[in-house]
Amino acid sequence: MGSSAHDRGREERITARTTAEVVDAVGPRLRALRARRSVTLAALAEETGISVSTLSRLESGRRKPTLELLLPLARAYQVPLDDLVGAPETGDPRVHLKPELHGGRVVVPLTRRTGGVRSFKQLFPPRSPGGEPTRKTHEGYEWLYVLSGRLRLLLGERDLDLGPGEVVEFDTHTPHWIGNVTDEVTEVLCLYGPQGERAHVRSRPADRSAKRSSVRG
DSSP, X not given: OOHHHHHHHHHHTSOHHHHHHHHHHHHHHHHHHHHHHTOOHHHHHHHHOOOHHHHHHHHHTSSOOOHHXXXXXXXXXXXXXXXXXXXXXXXXXXXXXXXXXXXXXXXXEOOOOSSSOXXXXXXXXXXXXXXXXXXXXXXXXXXXXXXXXXXXXXXTTEEEEEOTTOEEEEETTXXXXXXXXXXXXXXXXXXXXXXXXXXXXXXOOXXXXXXXXXXXX
16 A cells, blocks of 8 residues: 555544544543642633633533633643644654754753653763863753763762762752763763752662762862
8 A cells, every 4th residue: 555545544534523522522631631730720710811711611612622722721731732632643653753962962852741841861972061061050950860871960069970870860050060071972861840840759769879979079
């Protein structure tokens, strides 16, 4: 079967009935999402700028969902628009990651969301970044897990050498510098969130973190 015939078959699965079912399911989906978040209609109205009556009609199915209504709700709930609509899967379901180059590092986004905690995979080439380390600050909170290689972290007055399996989390208001001072590529998993959003660690080894990180300064 040619690719054009395959595409036509895929499009035929999205019928008018399927579209109507998707639209009808938006209201209950929004109501259930708000209930899980324990958010009142008044609080949601204040955050989105959408009136309480409109939100109520939207959740009950008496108001047709539009892009102008769904976009503020997606931002408020910090979820992709697709999660609110629940549209049927079409096309290739794989997430096609697009590596980007930042300051000599290869950064691969692992999440599609635009707000909240986001995850990345970072590859630090040998001896990167070059030049003298310069500590910087910015908004946010960062969590790093070394997958392979070694990572050097200058955090305030501390100089940490992190190896595979080691984790560090810190407020990015603290002056910091992250780099690879070895001759091999260092692979790191990174979670980054707005100020105040931290990684939730359910259990920690008893005072082993200090032993697992070598402090030079």
